Amino acid sequence: MSDSYQTLESESTNLSSISEFGSTNTYTLPSPHPDDVLAKEEYDSLDYDVCYNVPYKKHLKSYTAFTYWHVEAMRWILVAIIGILTGLAGFGILFFMDKLIELKYEQFNKAYNYFLPRGTVVLGLFVLLGFNALYAMVSAMVTIVEPLAGGSGVPELICYLNGIKIPRIIQIRAVVAKFVGVIFSTAAGFYVGQEGPMFYIGAVIGSGVSQLQSFLPGLQKYPLPYPYFRCDREKRDFVSCGAAAGVAAAFGAPIGGTLFSLEEGSSFWNQSLTWRTLFCSLFATFTFNVARSAYNGYPGELGRPGLVNFGTFPVQGGLWRTQHLIIFILMGAIGGAFGALFNSLNTHVAFWRNKFLTKRKWSKVWRAVEALLIITATTLAAYLCSMYLGSCVPRVPEINNVTIDYEYLNRTQAYFCPPTTDLDVSYHNDFTTLLFNPGELAITQLYQLGQSAYSHMTLVIGLILYFSIACWTLGVAVASGLFVPTLLIGAIYGRLVALLFTSYPVSFFPEIPPATFALIGSAAFMGGVMRMTISLTVILIETTQQISYGLPIMITLMVAKWVGDLFNHGIYHATIHLKEIPYLDEKVPEQLDSLLAEDVMSEHISFLYPITRVGSLYRLLKTTTYSAFPVVTPLTTHSKPTMSVTNRHVPTLYGDTFSLGKDAVVNDDRFGQEGMGEEGHVGTEETPSKSDRRRRTTFQPARVQSYRRRTFRRPAGQGTEISAQLHDGDGLEYSYPIPPSQSMAGELQSSKTHTRDKTPLVLHGMILRSQLIQLLKMKTFFDEHSQPEVQRELTHEEIMEGYPRFSTIDNISELSGGDENKLMDVTLYMNPCPYTISNQAPLPQVFTLFRTMGLHHLPVVKASGVLVGII
Numbered sequence: 001m002s003d004s005y006q007t008l009e010s011e012s013t014n015l016s017s018i019s020e021f022g023s024t025n026t027y028t029l030p031s032p033h034p035d036d037v038l039a040k041e042e043y044d045s046l047d048y049d050v051c052y053n054v055p056y057k058k059h060l061k062s063y064t065a066f067t068y069w070h071v072e073a074m075r076w077i078l079v080a081i082i083g084i085l086t087g088l089a090g091f092g093i094l095f096f097m098d099k100l101i102e103l104k105y106e107q108f109n110k111a112y113n114y115f116l117p118r119g120t121v122v123l124g125l126f127v128l129l130g131f132n133a134l135y136a137m138v139s140a141m142v143t144i145v146e147p148l149a150g151g152s153g154v155p156e157l158i159c160y161l162n163g164i165k166i167p168r169i170i171q172i173r174a175v176v177a178k179f180v181g182v183i184f185s186t187a188a189g190f191y192v193g194q195e196g197p198m199f200y201i202g203a204v205i206g207s208g209v210s211q212l213q214s215f216l217p218g219l220q221k222y223p224l225p226y227p228y229f230r231c232d233r234e235k236r237d238f239v240s241c242g243a244a245a246g247v248a249a250a251f252g253a254p255i256g257g258t259l260f261s262l263e264e265g266s267s268f269w270n271q272s273l274t275w276r277t278l279f280c281s282l283f284a285t286f287t288f289n290v291a292r293s294a295y296n297g298y299p300g301e302l303g304r305p306g307l308v309n310f311g312t313f314p315v316q317g318g319l320w321r322t323q324h325l326i327i328f329i330l331m332g333a334i335g336g337a338f339g340a341l342f343n344s345l346n347t348h349v350a351f352w353r354n355k356f357l358t359k360r361k362w363s364k365v366w367r368a369v370e371a372l373l374i375i376t377a378t379t380l381a382a383y384l385c386s387m388y389l390g391s392c393v394p395r396v397p398e399i400n401n402v403t404i405d406y407e408y409l410n411r412t413q414a415y416f417c418p419p420t421t422d423l424d425v426s427y428h429n430d431f432t433t434l435l436f437n438p439g440e441l442a443i444t445q446l447y448q449l450g451q452s453a454y455s456h457m458t459l460v461i462g463l464i465l466y467f468s469i470a471c472w473t474l475g476v477a478v479a480s481g482l483f484v485p486t487l488l489i490g491a492i493y494g495r496l497v498a499l500l501f502t503s504y505p506v507s508f509f510p511e512i513p514p515a516t517f518a519l520i521g522s523a524a525f526m527g528g529v530m531r532m533t534i535s536l537t538v539i540l541i542e543t544t545q546q547i548s549y550g551l552p553i554m555i556t557l558m559v560a561k562w563v564g565d566l567f568n569h570g571i572y573h574a575t576i577h578l579k580e581i582p583y584l585d586e587k588v589p590e591q592l593d594s595l596l597a598e599d600v601m602s603e604h605i606s607f608l609y610p611i612t613r614v615g616s617l618y619r620l621l622k623t624t625t626y627s628a629f630p631v632v633t634p635l636t637t638h639s640k641p642t643m644s645v646t647n648r649h650v651p652t653l654y655g656d657t658f659s660l661g662k663d664a665v666v667n668d669d670r671f672g673q674e675g676m677g678e679e680g681h682v683g684t685e686e687t688p689s690k691s692d693r694r695r696r697t698t699f700q701p702a703r704v705q706s707y708r709r710r711t712f713r714r715p716a717g718q719g720t721e722i723s724a725q726l727h728d729g730d731g732l733e734y735s736y737p738i739p740p741s742q743s744m745a746g747e748l749q750s751s752k753t754h755t756r757d758k759t760p761l762v763l764h765g766m767i768l769r770s771q772l773i774q775l776l777k778m779k780t781f782f783d784e785h786s787q788p789e790v791q792r793e794l795t796h797e798e799i800m801e802g803y804p805r806f807s808t809i810d811n812i813s814e815l816s817g818g819d820e821n822k823l824m825d826v827t828l829y830m831n832p833c834p835y836t837i838s839n840q841a842p843l844p845q846v847f848t849l850f851r852t853m854g855l856h857h858l859p860v861v862k863a864s865g866v867l868v869g870i871i
Contacts, residue, residue: 043582044165045857047231049835049856051831052832058795071228078226082280086198086249089202089246090246093198132189132378133375133376136478139188140478144364144368150181150478156581157199161261163851163854163856164583185478192485193487195251199247199260200243206238206239206240206280210234212224245280255278258274285306288307289304309543310443319513319548331556332524334493335493335525337528339486339560342571343569354578367476368477371478374473377472386432390458412428412453430454434462446492448515456496463493474571493524494522498514516549523536523537527560598839600871601839602869606626608826618820630859631764632763633761634761634762763859766830773811778798791825834859837871
């Protein structure tokens with residue numbers, strides 16, 4: 001989670017910029033080229049905090065018992081619909097991908113059979129290359145038209161679920177492009193998978209179903225039966241459900257999908273969300289299973305729950321023995337280092353790509369050319385290695401006296417093997433079987449086929465080839481997932497370990513199926529690349545349907561993660577760094593105990609008074625990009641009886657009446673601890689009172705402050721200053737000036753040249769930029785000769801109109817002279833109870849509060865409640 005990133009810029013340090021501070025790791029990632037990342041001002045935080053303003057409280061009061069029941073019922077109905085649609089999307093990818101691959105190999109087989117008798121079988125390469133290049137171009141063109149279709153979308157969604165607002169990430173155009181792109185990229189033969197894009201597709205479906213009116217703008221004029229979920233907090237939960245459903249549909253692993261969304265996605269989770277996410281994942285798995293069984297001609301059989309299915313593992317003789325844990329730990333350590341090498345190489349490839357391709361004049365053309373170059377290299381390597389280096393080995397239907405599933409044995413490839421007249425003997429080309437088949441099928445065959453199905457040379461060359469090309473492919477301008485390549489590379493690595501023990505048996509380690517080594521190899525390499533543990537363990541258990549693999553898989557993943565973390569980040573977080581997205585990791589950076597909130601807060605504060613000139617507010621919004629503004633009153637101390645307020649958002653003030661000389665209604669103010677003056681003292685009590693003890697906590701339970709309407713005292717004569725008073729619910733009065741309209745021309749000055757007396761500011765609440773723009777758009781202001789009560793009062797629905805695409809200040813036409821001189825009362829619309837934190841709070845506590853609660857901004861106050869900064 002990040003704070004309002006654009007409000008901090010170079011003036012202050014934000015939390016995301018210190019996420020590496022004090023880390024014991026010494027590695028660094030290459031910086032991306034500026035042209036390949038979004039401008040920083042395009043990033044913002046999602047607003048997960050509830051704004052308990054007056055319209056929202058009135059909105060809640062309109063709820064009846066039936067309304068609350070209806071809200072909860074619609075949540076469950078919507079997550080079921082999200083699961084069903086995600087399952088159908090997964091089946092759609094499978095269906096169209098199969099048809100494209102079937103068309104490709106149908107034409108290739110004709111060419112192969114034509115050229116084989118003539119001794120020119122090498123010419124068949126051009127047919128295969130032609131189809132692969134065509135499919136690759138379609139996928140690349142889709143990505144060029146919609147850049148969000150490229151890659152897996154997982155890093156961007158991780159940021160979104162942790163509170164980063166990335167432009168256009170949750171839109172129907174992006175999900176359609178991702179759907180089409182992943183079909184053609186997998187059919188083309190790129191070393192990619194569908195699982196990452198399924199995570200993204202499910203998430204966008206979750207957003208679209210819950211926000212249908214904003215997802216499909218044409219529906220805005222039609223009322224929907226669920227108008228309750230139009231806010232960032234509710235949308236986040238549905239996106240989490242959809243993302244989990246996407247993983248569940250991909251692997252047939254509903255529990256694993258739920259845990260994946262929890263472990264790698266959201267920073268905020270609760271029990272009810274867990275149940276809904278699992279419910280959604282189960283519907284996705286069931287829907288995909290029903291559709292696929294019908295497609296395979298076995299309706300209702302429900303035997304293929306996901307895009308990836310590893311088949312049934314043989315259990316005769318045992319899958320593993322206790323002493324094999326030693327081997328698994330070593331495999332995990334090697335896999336972790338191997339995965340770290342993959343991440344490092346891919347990061348440098350991405351850096352090279354950004355530097356030499358993205359900044360070119362015809363960058364989109366060069367990205368398409370790169371995609372064509374990669375698919376050409378992939379096709380040539382697979383074809384020529386199969387033709388000249390492949391071994392023709394017999395199809396052996398048994399391993400350890402266990403019959404192999406003929407579905408996988410019969411789908412081995414016999415290209416470039418001599419025909420045989422013996423009906424009992426048939427051969428397959430091990431290189432062709434490894435590289436020509438789709439990735440999901442190749443992985444399953446590595447798990448299911450016997451030890452003699454692959455030669456040593458095929459596995460070694462295949463490992464180097466697949467590792468190199470997959471490292472190059474990840475990040476190219478096509479839709480691509482990471483699960484399948486990492487599983488396949490790890491499975492080849494595991495088969496090599498199995499061959500090593502077959503060639504050099506050790507009596508201490510009994511013989512076990514090569515499938516076990518292949519599976520552990522997949523876990524080791526995937527853990528080294530992704531650095532996830534719990535969710536990957538459960539996903540692999542669910543896909544293998546063998547709970548006995550749980551312990552070795554978990555141990556292998558943990559060791560791989562620990563070893564990989566010694567060198568660099570996981571691949572998703574490395575990608576986030578390359579894109580320069582202000583993301584807060586789940587782990588509090590080390591060695592931050594010596595830093596305090598005041599060390600990282602922004603002291604450059606743009607603030608509002610409770611009643612402000614409309615023209616001044618308009619210019620503030622025009623000249624700043626801040627997403628939220630504190631609502632404050634100035635504080636000056638005079639000799640008066642001691643008073644105290646226990647509400648954390650109306651700070652305790654000692655012996656005060658409040659007034660201020662002529663000053664701006666809206667201003668940029670820079671002030672520090674020095675020059676703030678004395679806020680007063682507790683008094684003569686020897687034992688601190690209850691309210692005093694509450695003030696010394698870092699932050700205190702929220703209580704919505706009830707503010708009364710404003711009153712005015714206007715001296716006689718034109719062009720004189722108006723004095724306004726803010727009366728709070730505890731009987732305190734805060735006085736502040738409203739300058740005359742004639743002085744407004746010089747009212748707002750640059751923060752670099754602006755100077756003012758460093759008067760302490762009393763925080764009363766926070767108001768969002770979108771709310772202020774909506775108030776201007778609806779002309780919610782009043783004449784200075786009237787009282788604030790005449791100002792129109794907007795409803796919660798009117799304030800949220802246009803969500804999530806609120807109007808910008810550029811959409812507001814220039815104000816007339818009469819409107820500029822009018823006043824706006826913002827107290828009804830501000831959040832009177834925002835989270836605050838003490839300026840002396842340790843930074844780990846700030847980090848945890850900010851990320852866990854999904855905050856957009858965090859005001860920093862002194863013990864007396866005086867505002868001193870914002871994070």
